[in-house]
Amino acid sequence: MSLDLSKNAKNLLENRYLRRNEKREIIETPKELFQRVAKNIAEAEEDQEKQNYYEEEFYKLMTESKFLPNSPTLMNAGTELQQLAACFVLPVPDSMEGIFNAVKNAALIHKSGGGTGFAFSRLRPQNDVVKSTGGISSGPLSFMKVFNSATNTVKQGGKRRGANMGMLRVDHPDILNFINAKGELNEENQELYDQFETSLEETYLKPEIIDEELSNYKEKLLDKQFSNFNLSVAVTDEFMEAVQEGCNYKVVNPRNGQVVGELDAKKIFKLIVNYAWKNGEPGIIFIDEINRKNPVPNLGEIEATNPCGEQPLLPNEACNLGSINLSQFVKNQKVDWNALKDTVRLAVRFLDNVIDMNKYPLSEIEEQVMKARKIGLGVMGFHEMLIRLGISYNSEDAVEMAKKVMEFIKENAHQYSQELAEEKGAFPAWEESVYEKPQRNATLTTIAPTGSISFLAGTSGGIEPFFSFSYTHTDGEGNVSTFEYDFTEEADTDILVTTMDIEPEWHIRIQAAFQKYVDNAVSKTINLPYVASKEDVGEAYVLAHELGCKGLTVYRDGSRGSQVLETNKED
Ligand code: UDP
Numbered sequence: 001m002s003l004d005l006s007k008n009a010k011n012l013l014e015n016r017y018l019r020r021n022e023k024r025e026i027i028e029t030p031k032e033l034f035q036r037v038a039k040n041i042a043e044a045e046e047d048q049e050k051q052n053y054y055e056e057e058f059y060k061l062m063t064e065s066k067f068l069p070n071s072p073t074l075m076n077a078g079t080e081l082q083q084l085a086a087c088f089v090l091p092v093p094d095s096m097e098g099i100f101n102a103v104k105n106a107a108l109i110h111k112s113g114g115g116t117g118f119a120f121s122r123l124r125p126q127n128d129v130v131k132s133t134g135g136i137s138s139g140p141l142s143f144m145k146v147f148n149s150a151t152n153t154v155k156q157g158g159k160r161r162g163a164n165m166g167m168l169r170v171d172h173p174d175i176l177n178f179i180n181a182k183g184e185l186n187e188e189n190q191e192l193y194d195q196f197e198t199s200l201e202e203t204y205l206k207p208e209i210i211d212e213e214l215s216n217y218k219e220k221l222l223d224k225q226f227s228n229f230n231l232s233v234a235v236t237d238e239f240m241e242a243v244q245e246g247c248n249y250k251v252v253n254p255r256n257g258q259v260v261g262e263l264d265a266k267k268i269f270k271l272i273v274n275y276a277w278k279n280g281e282p283g284i285i286f287i288d289e290i291n292r293k294n295p296v297p298n299l300g301e302i303e304a305t306n307p308c309g310e311q312p313l314l315p316n317e318a319c320n321l322g323s324i325n326l327s328q329f330v331k332n333q334k335v336d337w338n339a340l341k342d343t344v345r346l347a348v349r350f351l352d353n354v355i356d357m358n359k360y361p362l363s364e365i366e367e368q369v370m371k372a373r374k375i376g377l378g379v380m381g382f383h384e385m386l387i388r389l390g391i392s393y394n395s396e397d398a399v400e401m402a403k404k405v406m407e408f409i410k411e412n413a414h415q416y417s418q419e420l421a422e423e424k425g426a427f428p429a430w431e432e433s434v435y436e437k438p439q440r441n442a443t444l445t446t447i448a449p450t451g452s453i454s455f456l457a458g459t460s461g462g463i464e465p466f467f468s469f470s471y472t473h474t475d476g477e478g479n480v481s482t483f484e485y486d487f488t489e490e491a492d493t494d495i496l497v498t499t500m501d502i503e504p505e506w507h508i509r510i511q512a513a514f515q516k517y518v519d520n521a522v523s524k525t526i527n528l529p530y531v532a533s534k535e536d537v538g539e540a541y542v543l544a545h546e547l548g549c550k551g552l553t554v555y556r557d558g559s560r561g562s563q564v565l566e567t568n569k570e571d
């Protein structure tokens with residue numbers, strides 16, 4: 001057993017993962033944490049002999065740093081909470097009861113450590129009729145505020161902050177307000193801003209100081225708007241074509257399906273691009289591509305993803321994730337394919353067991369999850385793997401390696417899921433699915449950000465390049481830790497590129513290469529230099545759509561006040 005944890009990883013485990021008693025004292029060691037998780041997940045096996053066998057195997061899998069499940073599994077497996085999934089999507093129906101039910105359900109999920117995604121596209125637009133009261137509706141944006149405040153109130157079990165994804169279809173009548181939601185002051189904040197301006201004007205401050213104060217205040221107010229949400233516009237193929245052709249597209253009231261007007265596609269696209277350029281939001285998802293690749297179309301249409309975008313799900317569906325640490329599979333500058341294959345198979349069994357061991361926060365969710373038994377096996381440490389192989393991240397070789405490694409993982413994962421179907425049964429909705437042979441899980445692969453677990457494993461996150469080989473990380477709670485990667489001493493300096501050395505096109509091509517062999521979606525940020533233009537952002541979206549990505553998030557360096565990762569000054 002090689003529980004080789006860095007000081008940072010130990011700190012993180014102590015702060016957020018290790019069990020505590022009522023007095024908040026830590027009552028387990030890191031070793032005991034992995035024993036607890038391994039034992040609990042092995043309990044899904046049918047007899048004692050198998051339970052013992054897999055408990056040992058799962059323990060080795062995690063402590064040898066080959067694979068880690070998502071944080072809720074590490075935190076909650078074998079505890080009273082027993083909520084193991086990171087990703088949920090909840091329906092938001094167009095009724096008061098439905099909306100507030102979703103607020104309540106989201107609170108329950110956040111408390112258990114999960115993140116929630118919502119499509120607000122079914123809500124009637126602002127100023128539309130409300131029959132029961134004879135009044136007018138307040139629209140998706142005003143209801144989103146309620147979700148946002150509820151999230152503020154419920155800190156995720158004290159260990160994770162509530163994360164939400166809010167989506168709106170590009171053909172919803174309130175799309176303009178949605179695109180502006182984080183970039184322009186809302187009514188209340190505009191009032192506060194105006195009051196502040198008046199009070200400043202009554203002082204004897206120099207005009208340039210007043211301007212600076214006002215601009216800081218505006219930033220502060222904007223930071224608080226929908227601060228618990230990631231926002232993404234769900235764009236359609238029809239919309240992307242209208243952008244290319246420079247024509248209008250139809251806007252539809254979801255209450256009655258009536259076309260209520262047209263919008264200029266290019267103008268809307270430009271608006272999205274402008275805000276994304278300014279502060280990284282809204283992101284976009286390609287909703288038609290997501291539904292084209294839906295393996296069980298009979299179960300319904302996908303409208304939303306989880307908070308970081310990697311997991312499209314049906315309303316009331318949940319999914320648990322886990323990631324293989326690719327940096328562990330390089331031996332003498334070559335990929336150890338046999339070892340990788342063994343790990344894929346064991347990881348699939350682990351994640352499939354998680355479905356059965358999970359205590360779902362709502363019965364509707366349990367019912368929906370059991371129909372398709374989706375899991376999301378992904379990777380972390382891809383960039384570290386490339387460096388160990390002597391490959392530069394921004395190269396054709398890296399794109400080829402991305403395809404090769406993910407194709408291998410996908411094929412072996414599906415193969416093992418078929419074997420599991422023989423042993424334990426296929427997912428109940430299999431007959432109506434796109435699969436010819438029975439398999440245990442409707443989806444097998446997802447690329448998660450691995451924000452916390454890659455930190456525990458001490459490697460690069462998901463498929464992202466290293467931000468720097470020496471940096472300071474501040475988590476959501478303000479805990480600061482410093483990182484130094486020393487493996488670079490042996491590496492050829494030509495290939496030691498970091499995020500900002502890499503052209504946006506390479507970021508997108510790596511994302512697309514992984515997406516080709518991922519059943520769900522890929523979490524990836526397309527980093528642009530501070531000097532990037534709005535046109536660069538627009539081109540990135542078009543390229544991502546052409547290459548078959550399911551969504552895109554861009555981030556222009558320095559465009560937000562506070563950044564999660566900051567390069568150490570001495571670099
Ligand atoms: N997530 C969340 N709150 C957080 C971080 C993550 O709800 O503070 C959820 C969210 O759905 C996200 C998913 O967990 O998309 C996976 O995130 P990540 O891979 O970073 O999680 P980890 O397992 O590393 O903690």
